Amino acid sequence: MRNLADRHQYIIQKIQENGQVSVVELCNELDVSAVTIRKDLKLLEDKQLLYRTHGGASLHNPYIRDKPVNEKAVIQAAEKDLIGKAAAAMIRPNDTIIIASGTTVLALARNIVPQGNLTVITASLPVAMELSSHPDVDILQLGGQLRHSSFSVTGPFAEKLLSEISCSKLFIGVDGIDPEYGLTTTNLMEARLNQQMLRSAQVTVVLADSSKFGKRSFGKICNLHEIERIITDAGISKHMVKALEDAGVTVTIV
Structure with a gap:
């Protein structure tokens, strides 16, 4: 399928x-070079039919801005509760x-029923407040600079304390997951703190x-191979699930 119009129709349908x-998939399926595919994606982006990404293209704008926590809270709230x-x-x-920190991990905090004594280390003030009513939960609130958009802390004080701690699990929310680029958040300091949490x-x-x-943001947290599991909702595409599993990540769909 070497005709320009036919290739573009195929790419849009896909x-x-x-x-x-992804560029690699399109090269194999259309039997053309990566240079040709990148030119096709550039032309289609100029027509506002897609957004180019690292290694491919997306139907939706992959770059995201920081949003206030009250704005994030209403986005897919039912799905977040199931997660x-x-x-x-x-x-x-x-x-x-x-x-x-984040609204999805706050949904976790709301669903915790402690068995025995649970110790929680958190950067999130809302998470700490949510769990403070449980007498069997010991909370270590990290200190540092408060982010007003998320009501969570970042900075060297929190990073230093975490460097002296070992825990069984980290539950983390992100702003973007790109199979090739990895996990990202809108704030560079939060990304650094998340790296220490890992x-x-x-x-x-x-x-x-x-x-x-299929989204990415300013601060990179890690690559996919550095995490073990992702819990998400049924809105995730089969194509994305396969990409995650190929990277060695266990995907749980609720």
Whole structure:
């Protein structure tokens, strides 16, 4: 399929079906060079039919801005609650866990029913407040600079404390998940803190509703191979699930 119009029609149909396409896949399926495909994607982007990404293209704008926590809270709220319930089921009696920040991990906190004594280290003020009513939950609130958009802390004080801690699991929310680029957040300082959280936990579990996939933001947290599991909702595409599983990530769909 070497005709320009035919290639463009194929690319548009493929991206409408899957939400995104990769240069490698299109090269194999259309039997043309990567240079040709990149030129095709540039022309289609100029026509505002797609957005180019690292290694491919997306139907939706992959770049995201920071949003206030009250604005994020209403986005896919039902899905976040289901994700939070599934994550809470992973917590074991007398566990020690890290909970990062964001509205999806707050849904986790709301669904926690402690078994025995639970220790929670968190950067999120809303998470700490949510869990403060449980007498069997010991909370270590990280200190640092407060982010007003998320009511969470970042900075060297929190990073230093985490460097002296080892926990069984990290539950983390993200702003974007790109199969090739990895996990990102809108704030560089938060990304640095999240990186230290990963080093302090034996297992990393990402809580992300389906709107986060195929997106990327300013601060990179890690690559996909550095996490063990993602819990998400049924809105995720089969194409994305395969890409995640090919990277060695266990995907739980609620």
